[in-house]
Every structure is written in structure tokens, then in C-alpha cells.
Amino acid sequence: xxxxxxxxxxxxxxxxxxxxxxxxxxxxxxxxxxxxxxxxxxxxxxxxxxxxxxxxxxxxxxxxxxxxxxxxxxxxxxxxxxxxxxxxxxxxxxxxxxxxxxxxxxxxxxxxxxxxxxxxxxxxxxxxxxxxxxxxxxxxxxxxxxxxxxxxxxxxxxxxxxxxxxxxxxx
Numbered sequence: 001x002x003x004x005x006x007x008x009x010x011x012x013x014x015x016x017x018x019x020x021x022x023x024x025x026x027x028x029x030x031x032x033x034x035x036x037x038x039x040x041x042x043x044x045x046x047x048x049x050x051x052x053x054x055x056x057x058x059x060x061x062x063x064x065x066x067x068x069x070x071x072x073x074x075x076x077x078x079x080x081x082x083x084x085x086x087x088x089x090x091x092x093x094x095x096x097x098x099x100x101x102x103x104x105x106x107x108x109x110x111x112x113x114x115x116x117x118x119x120x121x122x123x124x125x126x127x128x129x130x131x132x133x134x135x136x137x138x139x140x141x142x143x144x145x146x147x148x149x150x151x152x153x154x155x156x157x158x159x160x161x162x163x164x165x166x167x168x169x170x171x
Contacts, residue, residue, distance in 0.1 A: 006057060013053060013061030021086040024093050024108040024120055025073045028052070031102040039096050039103070046092045048083035069114045073107045085129045086110050094124035 001009070017023065031039070043050045053061075055074040062068050083089035090108070097103050105117040115123065127135070 009053070009057050010061045013051075013058060014065065016049070016051075016082055017062055017065040017067050019084065020082040021084050022082065022089050022108065022110045022123070023067050023070060024081040024089050025070060025106040026079050026081060026093060026097075027104040027106050028077045028079055029102045029104060031100070035100060035102060039092075039100075042096060043081060043089065043092050046083070046088040047085060048081060048089040048092060050079060050081045050089075052079040066112045067109050069112065070107065070109045078106065081108075087123060087126055087128045090120050090124040091128065094121050 028036075040050050055076075055078060058074050058078075058080065059071045062071060081089040081093045093103070093105060097105055105120050107117055108115045108120050110123065
């Protein structure tokens, strides 16, 4: 890799670090190509990215970002899982690590907050941004549904009372 390629790699990594909401640092312990492809596919489906980068270049890229504190985690064969949604990358990596012993979660960061492996696992246990949006929409919609039910209930009760009186008078 020549100097211009390195500069381009650092610039693209720096742009990624400025856009994302979470960075998860993993250590690869001899994953096969099939395992790596499966992980990348799952991460891509979740709207996240997974990149193996040279540690020295990654350290240069995070120097001027809010993720500067994770530089100490970048030793050995590491890879970076990133996503704009603060939960997506962590959730996929933790789920994959449960079934595969060839990947180790080293730590990560959410903004300026450095996370331990336990912190990443706790983050992964939270509902994703889409799940939270769905719950919020359900909570907002529920009162409107109840109001609609309450406003139509008296009219239906009145109709049943009138029908009962009509049947009583007809008999």
C-alpha cells in the first residue's frame, strides 16, 4: 500500500467515524471465509458495516473524532463494526459471537462513551431504533383508538336499549 492509498484509507475511515453512532471493536481469531462472509451479510442486512482495517491507519483516522479513546483497543487482528443506529452493529456482532468462538468482542464506543465488552452486550440487549419507533407509534395510537371506542360505545348502547324497548312494545 503506497502513501496515497494510505491517505485515502485514513480519509474514508475518518468520514465513517464522523457519521456513525457506534463502533464495535472485534478480534478475529481465525475465522474462515464462510464465517466472515456470513457475518458481513448479517451486518449489511442490519444496516451496519464491518471493516478490517490496519490498526495504525484506524488510529490515525479516529484521532480527530469522538472515538479517539478507543485507540487502545486497536491491537492485534481487529475489525470494526459500525452503524448509524447505535444498536444495530452491537446486536449483530453479539448474536454472531454467541454461535461462533472465532470472534471476540474487545470493546467499542458510542460517541465519546467507551464501552467494555459487557457494555456492548448490554447495548445489544436493548431494542433497536426501528423497534423503539414501532413501540412509540403504538403508544401514540393507543389513546386515539380508546377515544374512538369510547365515543362509539354510548351510541351502540343506546341503539340496543331502543331495540329492547321496541321488542317489548311489539310483544
